[in-house]
Amino acid sequence: MADPFLALGLTGSAVLRLLDDPELRADWDDLPLAFSILGIDLLDGRAGPAAATVDGSAAAAVLLARTVAARVLVPAPPRRDHPYNLARRVASLGHLSTGRSGVVFGSLDHASPSEDPWAEAAEVSVDTSPTGRAVAAARAVRALERSWPLESVVGDRDSGIFVRSDEIHHVDVEGIYRIAGPLTVPEPLHGPSVIAWYAAGAHDAPETDGAVETDGAVDLVIGGASPVPVVNPGEAIPGDATGVVLRSQADSDLAEVLATARRWLADGARPTDRSRPLRTALSLPTPARDRGRPAFAVPQPHPWL
Numbered sequence: 001m002a003d004p005f006l007a008l009g010l011t012g013s014a015v016l017r018l019l020d021d022p023e024l025r026a027d028w029d030d031l032p033l034a035f036s037i038l039g040i041d042l043l044d045g046r047a048g049p050a051a052a053t054v055d056g057s058a059a060a061a062v063l064l065a066r067t068v069a070a071r072v073l074v075p076a077p078p079r080r081d082h083p084y085n086l087a088r089r090v091a092s093l094g095h096l097s098t099g100r101s102g103v104v105f106g107s108l109d110h111a112s113p114s115e116d117p118w119a120e121a122a123e124v125s126v127d128t129s130p131t132g133r134a135v136a137a138a139r140a141v142r143a144l145e146r147s148w149p150l151e152s153v154v155g156d157r158d159s160g161i162f163v164r165s166d167e168i169h170h171v172d173v174e175g176i177y178r179i180a181g182p183l184t185v186p187e188p189l190h191g192p193s194v195i196a197w198y199a200a201g202a203h204d205a206p207e208t209d210g211a212v213e214t215d216g217a218v219d220l221v222i223g224g225a226s227p228v229p230v231v232n233p234g235e236a237i238p239g240d241a242t243g244v245v246l247r248s249q250a251d252s253d254l255a256e257v258l259a260t261a262r263r264w265l266a267d268g269a270r271p272t273d274r275s276r277p278l279r280t281a282l283s284l285p286t287p288a289r290d291r292g293r294p295a296f297a298v299p300q301p302h303p304w305l
Contacts, residue, residue: 004237005282006033006269007222008261009040009230009247010254012053017254019054019062027258029067032271035102035278037222038063040247042075043106043198044223044230057089064097069274071281072097073104073196076137083140083177090193091145091185099190099277104222105138106198107131128176135217136176138195142217143171145192146289147182160302169292182295190277191286199224219284233260237268243282244269 008028010018015038018025028036037043038056056074063070074093076086086103093101107130127135152167171181197218223230228243233252237244246264248257265271272281279286 003270004241005243005272006261006264007245008033008036009245010036010038011041011248011250012039014248014254015039015054015059024254025066029070031261032274034243034272034281035071035073037073037104039075043108044200045108057093060093060101064100071100071278073102076103076105083137084179087141087144087183088185090141091188094188094193099188102194102278104196104198105134107134108200133176138217140173140177140179142195143173144181144183145187147171148186150186150189153186161299165296166294166298168295170295172292191279194219194278196220196222198222199226216287
């Protein structure tokens, strides 16, 4: 079996250190990591009232602008954002980062309100548990990000058609979140953003016979019983892992975490090509596009051309 890739799970306090310290940020950017989760404590339930929490997408925008190779996953706990707003931020990060970003969902979140302010009154058959809401949000983000194909932006001077707008389609999401779409941002140049799922426990993943029930929305499962376990410094890398996430602690010194990552990369973990977008770095296939009803009519050439 090939050596596992190495990723980092950074707490909110560690992310703040990266934002504040150019030398640490350069050391982090220099590591051939698969990705870093910006605020893993939001996903594993450790982020309490006293924890340092950050807006993952805002932190990612700053960090990606100040690095050349680092790849990140932005946490998206349930109840924090409406899926439409989240999809717009995820797609925008995909453009700004040249494919170095993605989003990770999970069912735990101790830092948000107890009620979901965005959810609609759903039918009894709809799963409204924290896991069900997170899965529904992941499905909506995937559908929304793919609702405006980038190849539809043609900029045809001869016809005066900027976008083949008939290729933009509605998503018609029903259930917990009711969204017609489409998104107001085209799909990123390097394809749909990576969507991951964080399993805080062995059974904290929406699975049936080993397949995640997200209609293909989830590309990668992290933690739990998945082949990408989350481990603490000082623990051994599991022998059957395809990847491993080194998790920082609330009191971890970020320089020591980066030094541990460097040691692991030299002995037991596989360096990841720093020049590749996140999806290709993880060898993840591009999900199929489900086209819904067109959002606009077929564009016509301008009459004065």
